[in-house]
Amino acid sequence: MSELVINQQGQSTWALAWRRFLKHKLAVISGCYLIFVCALSAAAPIFEFLRGIDANQANLFSRFALPSFDAWLGLDELGRDVFTRLLYGGQVSLLVGLVTALVAALFGTVIGLIAGYRGGWVDAILMRLTDSVISLPLLPLLIVLAAIDLNKSGLPDAIIQSENISLYRIIFIVAVVGWTTVARLVRGAALSLRERDFVLAAKVQGASAFRIMSVHILPNLISPIIVATTLSIGNIILLESVLSFLGLGIQPPVASWGNLLTNAQELIFNAPWLAFYPGIAIFVTVIAFNFLGDGLQDALDPKAEN
């Protein structure tokens, strides 16, 4: 009987949050858009197959072709299909955004939990570290990290030679600087939660520190972590795009929304429209993640004012 009651309460909390979320129309629209754009990007090979084209196939006789029935958004400076390349770019940019946000959130959660739960000098050191990372000039640091020669870094060759090395590298370097928000958030909450009765009860029962952190404290922090992670995705996509635009992120021939714009500045007199599509894709996707995060915040954490 008691289990049933708890279950109903559990459902109604999430159901309540869901209802609050649905009221936030922009967030709902954004969520639908993001599902749509993920599905569309994932379907890039299907589009290629159905229309019998190859996204990397150059065709120098029809450079800068205007949109037509065959090429929905026209062809680029090498005569490649813009629409299909945009979808492949979307795969990479969305993947980088989601995976990096998750890695950074995981890292931040671990650091924040340890700092907040342990307190004392561990907390002092970890928070000094967090403050220090926040106070670094972000973009110059990322550029240095993106420019180093991996052959000199001592990493195994198997990783360096990998086809997706620029993908792994950008996920790694953005995650290295991106964990601070979640770490601070989790640390602050863990600091107050550890004084609560249910944590003391668990402690008295002899639960290990790991168990208290993972079973008793972490579940209470899920909502703010989800919100902060969602809000960080947009920022990460922006960072990836600017690094790739500068030629330091995702390397061609792998397309990303950022590196599709690398040549845009030189081509601005010939084909300004080529600069339009990847940019608008980044813009709309980032704003959608921000609206989604905002809506999730209202729904999951109604007390917090953003």
Next chain:
Amino acid sequence: MSRYLADRLLQSFVVLALMSFVVFWLMGLMPGDPIDLMISADPKLTSDDAIRLRQLHGLDRPISERYANWLGGAINGDLGFSRLHAKPVLTVLWPALGNTVLLLGISFIVSVLIALPAGIYAAIRQYSGPDYLINLAAFAGISIPSFWLALLLITLFSVILGVLPASGTETIGGLSSLWDKAKFLVLPIATLTIASIGSHTRFVRAAVIETMRQDYIRTARAKGASETRVVLHHALRNALIPVVTIIALDFGYLFSGALIVETIFAYPGMGKLIFDAIMGNDFNLAMIAFLFATILTLAGNLFADIAYGWLDPRISMGASEGSSGE
């Protein structure tokens, strides 16, 4: 207060020292070391010469020794020579710093001048039509990729309308006038302003909303103070405290924006300097420019902390933690 300040200064100094080592180490991992560059400049060099050169310049020494060497020189004022510019590093750095301060300063002032009234208006008319619109615009400003915005502005004002120059600082060969230089600043400043105005507006709005909920606002209203007086006299002064802090903390973000904008508009500031130095294997310049950027952001953070304590007497400066402005 002074103990706290000393503590924070010490921390900033430690961060700077650590960063100088980390960046020195990372620079060593960059493609193309100085000897490779000498070899490419002089094809007659043999591999024996390369080894001797390496020894001569101490490049075969361990990283810690090389760093100590560099640090010793740097402390004595020997910051080295820029390879790209063929000038001492500081000679290259100062004008770039001045240009960036000009660019960031104007964008910052314009952004705050627009964000303040917009944020306050949105806050006191919360959930109204204008609030909704301001919020939407702020979200758009936060979400727009600044390099793309720069490209759009160039397309519109330089390519289509042809009224503003697309890059540089003055018309080459033209008469050097203030008006001419100002025209070159318009698009970079517009890009940076639009890129930072969204977050500034949201900070102001959130702070004013939070303040308007306080008891002393109700007291002021109960006293019969006019709404204008309540907002301007009672709410705004308190709301500005977190705003000052967050905006100062935002400085590093603004600097990142400057790097993008300067690179696209070929504006000779610190950001473009750092980018070109890193890409052009100009290690001396990259190193010092990066450390300058770090000092700037650290100073911004320090300023934020001090301003917070100074503006808000409730904040105890003795506390070793919780000094974040969240």
